[in-house]
Amino acid sequence: MLESSEHMQKTKAALWEFLQGLGKTFMLPVALLAFCGIMLGIGSSLSSEAVTDGLPFLKAEGFHLVFTWMANTGLVAFTFLPVLFAMAIPLGLAREDKGVAAFSGFVGFAAMNLAVNFYLTARGVDLEDEKAIEHYGIADVLGVQSIDTGLLGAVAVGIVVSLLHQRFRTQRMPDALAFFGGLRFVPIISALVLSVLGLLIPLVWPAFNGWITAVGRGIGHTGVFGPFFFGMGEVLLRPIGLHHILVAMFRFTDVGGSGAVCGDNVSGALNMFYAHLDCAGAPNAAVTDATHFLSQGKMAAYLGGLPGAALAMYHCANRRMRPEIKALLVSGVVACVVGGITEPLEFLFLFVAPWLYAVHAVLVGLGFLTAAVLGVFIGNTDGNVIDWLVFGVLQGSSTKWYLVPVIAAVWFAVYYFLFRWAIRRFDLRTPGRDQEPEQDAGDEEGPAPDAEKAPARELVAGKYDAVAILDAIGGAANIRSLDNCITRLRMTVEDAELVDGARLKKLGAVGVIKLDGHTVQVVIGPQVQSVKDAIATMIPVG
Template structure:
């Protein structure tokens, strides 16, 4: 039972991590689309006449067109990224098989509909089955859910058959070559089943979306709070993806095309000259403007409170930590470096933080702020708010952020003092005979040779030793800010030492699943550790 639970945790964490590759591309493409579409629109060029020059127009329309790449091919990107991320070896073959399986599934759907005599141009049939153009194939638009299913199936097939042996006469088709072959067969059979179940399933999803829509502003409230509560265990990506890319987040027509998913609706509207409809504005309530109250105001206020509550002698030591956390939050939309400073010290304070994030979503929805995108940082505010004109109500964000800044500052300062919370700078000083270990301390005292530090801060060898050494790590991966590991014994992971070596926090999900929160440099840390433990 324990092994099954551990394997499930590892799988769900790995699945959530695989979302990050296409989502990172999506965030970049969203910025390209936002800048290009806004600076080439008549509303902006009429006021800034120098932008009407042919050179400017060509550059910005090119940017807008380039930004569409992630939006137009989003499902197939996930179908490729999931096997790529979940595979431990031969990742290129897994990714290739993901595309092959996705195409095979949709071709099989097209075969079924055509053989059954379904009129692919009939509006009733389109609505019933959800027919759409998928990578040039008239198929059923299963969106992100179909892509995730393809990715998971291909990952299982890759793990099972990548070393498949065949008889001598068929040996050419064995080994890695067999993975895309079996993926084609299995996903083609799966594609034949989709038209039988998808209309019912699609109806369920639509009902969920309608239920959330009927909840009014409380739909975004529960979404925002849920995302924060799931973040410590790393499963928030799944919730977020559901709202961004499926009917749960909303659906409607944009410039004559039926679009599903909050983020899909927002990006489609960016490329549409018409005014946004109600379906678009309602869906956007689940996007980044809801985060901005906390990301641009609340958490910086909490950081200032932690700074003022620290011992005066300790303030110079924690200033860099807090400033880097604020910069990551405000500029990068990465909140964990600040959140994990108080999550483990006062979980109830983190719960209040989750409620305040939900209230930020609720407030933005009630006030009709229409900014969108994914990150909730100052770049989103500028590109998708300020540059899009006053219809986005971007000018309300600084006011809301200021209110949240004050609320977080006074709440955190009161809580830290009232309950004597050991936030940074308030911990008991180390005893003289046990000085704090620096990031340059060696994992082996016999090895005194200097080592190159990652970002001038992280010693990969010492971090590995604090995790329990190479022998303790069974699997190793990372997401945006944390190392994700399966270990032989979680008790061997030295949390205190890891924090001294620069980690923000350590999460032990069970006896074998551990996450070490590093921050934005986590990819470099993982890349440095991986060769030493010879895992993915």
């Protein structure tokens, strides 16, 4: 019985680690997608007739060429999104020889689609027949007439290649075939395995795609409540880091919507929005409905609500502590408003009042609902002020961008008064309320150990003491694996009890999450990559 319990715990820890790692791998293509979206948004808007008619100087050939080039560059991520995910997943999950893993991801993706093409051709399927196209979902994939499996197919390829890379990276071959052994064997076995799997796709994809479409239609039948549940669900999943998977489903699969855009059938809310930007004309109903799941819904909380919560926390702090927390709150607001990164603010109250975080999730959902009801049409991924300017203001009044400041102002007031009331009513230990500054400058105890050590070492990003952070984690011996996403360190450790959360917070961490006895996340903020790299240099390889 004891062995069974230990086995279940290990399995659970391994599953957590895998899902955490999978969600993290999405960030590389999504970051590129966000940048390309801005390029596409600026280029398409400033080269459109609606804008150039009002600003005639933009019709000059030089301006037109530059903005058209920007729009075309922005299509890079949109056009090749599946293969980017197929490469990014093995790249992110591999712990060694990441380049080989990414290369094998491309090989596997290409092999799978070539195998699909072989099957369809061998069966005599007319690749130009409309009924066949609709039944199988036939589309051009990397120049090959195949079945468009979208993000799901790319994720499957990435996971399979990751497993093959882990298993065969050090594969030994007989002397006669030694040239094909080791790392060279990974793309070879990836091509073989994915080619076989590609033969199965035409057999199962039509039914599977039908199920996905049914889920998407089910959400669509909920009307504006679909975006409400999506927005709330994203926030509730954020503490455990699985929100990336939910978001990716809506952005890139039929769950987020599908329909004809400029003559092409497109699936996924973000895909549909970018496709609309690339062609002239007003959006159809399918595009408008899909955009309800994008950044316009976040703006109420990101541009208004969370800054209001930050001001409430500042006003509720002890007066002598306000100078100490001002920089923390200001940096959190800047990350939220400009970068669309909310965790530095959310994790200030998540652990002291989880119920307040649940209320916050409902308010975010209501922000999605409100934007949908009022017909706001602003897409992209981040919900920050840049999205508002590029995909709202620059696209003209038809986006109803002018409603966003009004909605944000309402959310600012709601969050401010709600948080101020809750903090004082329940004496919540938000920043500046959990401790008082030292009363006596001549305290005999002297400075804290970490403060005493920090000046003697080079600090990461001018703030974080990587040596002390590693010590608070339990030392190098306590770390099994170390990685990071946008704002947090993600670790598998020998013993989570050795991780000193209180000390990590004193060292600048926003929060510490212990998912189980071995899986830990430390919320650092936008400088997490630098912190992770510094800690990695102190961990013995192998």
